Amino acid sequence: MKVSIIIPVYNAAEYLREAVASALAQPEVVEVLLVDDGSKDHSLEVAKALAQESSRVLVLTHPNGSNKGSAETRNVGIRAATQEYIAFIDADDWFLPNRFARTKQLFGQYPDSDGVCEAVVNVITDKAQSYSNTVSLEGTPDIHMVRKAVGPSEVLTQLIDDPVGIVMLQGLCVKKSIFDKSGLFDPEFRVFEDMLLIKKMAAVGNLYLGHLTQPVSARRIHDTNISFSSFKDTDKAKFKEGEVLLRWACTKPLAASNMNAAIRFYYRTYFYSHGKQFSNKGLKLKWLLSTLLKYPKSVCFKQYWAAMPLVGKLIK
Numbered sequence: 001m002k003v004s005i006i007i008p009v010y011n012a013a014e015y016l017r018e019a020v021a022s023a024l025a026q027p028e029v030v031e032v033l034l035v036d037d038g039s040k041d042h043s044l045e046v047a048k049a050l051a052q053e054s055s056r057v058l059v060l061t062h063p064n065g066s067n068k069g070s071a072e073t074r075n076v077g078i079r080a081a082t083q084e085y086i087a088f089i090d091a092d093d094w095f096l097p098n099r100f101a102r103t104k105q106l107f108g109q110y111p112d113s114d115g116v117c118e119a120v121v122n123v124i125t126d127k128a129q130s131y132s133n134t135v136s137l138e139g140t141p142d143i144h145m146v147r148k149a150v151g152p153s154e155v156l157t158q159l160i161d162d163p164v165g166i167v168m169l170q171g172l173c174v175k176k177s178i179f180d181k182s183g184l185f186d187p188e189f190r191v192f193e194d195m196l197l198i199k200k201m202a203a204v205g206n207l208y209l210g211h212l213t214q215p216v217s218a219r220r221i222h223d224t225n226i227s228f229s230s231f232k233d234t235d236k237a238k239f240k241e242g243e244v245l246l247r248w249a250c251t252k253p254l255a256a257s258n259m260n261a262a263i264r265f266y267y268r269t270y271f272y273s274h275g276k277q278f279s280n281k282g283l284k285l286k287w288l289l290s291t292l293l294k295y296p297k298s299v300c301f302k303q304y305w306a307a308m309p310l311v312g313k314l315i316k
Contacts, residue, residue, distance in 0.1 A: 006087075074088065089169075110208050117172055119215040159198070285309075
């Protein structure tokens with residue numbers, strides 16, 4: 001198993017060396033692609049030094065050293081990757097020992113697999129703890145992973161219907177070929193672009209689940225990332241994710257269960273974005289009409305009719 005590691009780099013000079021060392025320590029890793037996103041600190045200098053120290057490290061940048069966001073930054077890495085398998089980690093995170101042991105086993109066990117999802121552990125730094133008087137850490141899960149062991153056909157439903165279970169990029173390894181089906185990261189999103197793409201992958205590919213509680217990567221939570229304070233439109237992006245996913249789903253020959261899940265997700269985010277309850281009949285009718293006009297394919301699926309007054313009660 002030969003893996004390309006993609007690391008988007010933005011103002012992470014303090015942590016980058018540890019992230020790269022953790023990747024190079026994995027025997028399956030052939031190359032580590034550091035894609036600088038217009039860092040304002042000396043991250044690029046650290047990246048270039050790491051490339052001089054190891055022939056497995058390659059440094060990439062955007063034209064004119066511009067900042068394009070993590071979505072397009074990861075896309076640059078995907079396009080440049082030369083290996084069959086791709087895994088991701090952020091510049092302030094790190095892989096745990098034997099990161100790909102279970103991954104390799106599952107890819108070998110399931111030849112139809114497009115990807116393997118595994119658990120990620122949160123590591124909350126002292127700085128983040130002191131910052132918690134502003135941004136509460138209460139309820140932050142120790143482990144990020146879906147909470148139920150399901151087969152590939154049910155992964156998308158799990159991601160959409162479980163408010164706690166989640167697959168993170170740091171725990172995902174995929175075949176490069178899956179991007180031909182799912183597409184790349186959506187540059188329109190500055191946040192949640194990873195959550196959106198993982199849902200797309202689950203809809204069109206076979207994602208197998210590894211251990212639900214044994215992490216393969218560590219996600220560092222610190223004072224500059226905990227609140228996503230650089231982005232004031234976090235909620236707006238979250239609400240938009242549902243519509244973008246459904247729009248994309250209508251262009252794909254998805255299984256009925258995955259299409260129903262996409263419609264259900266859009267329905268929920270539509271109501272959340274309006275700050276209304278699902279019992280609001282006026283908004284429900286507006287959703288039905290707008291969905292019919294924008295995404296006529298959705299009327300072929302049970303989930304659309306489940307939102308219809310009276311009819312929905314019969315379907316449920």
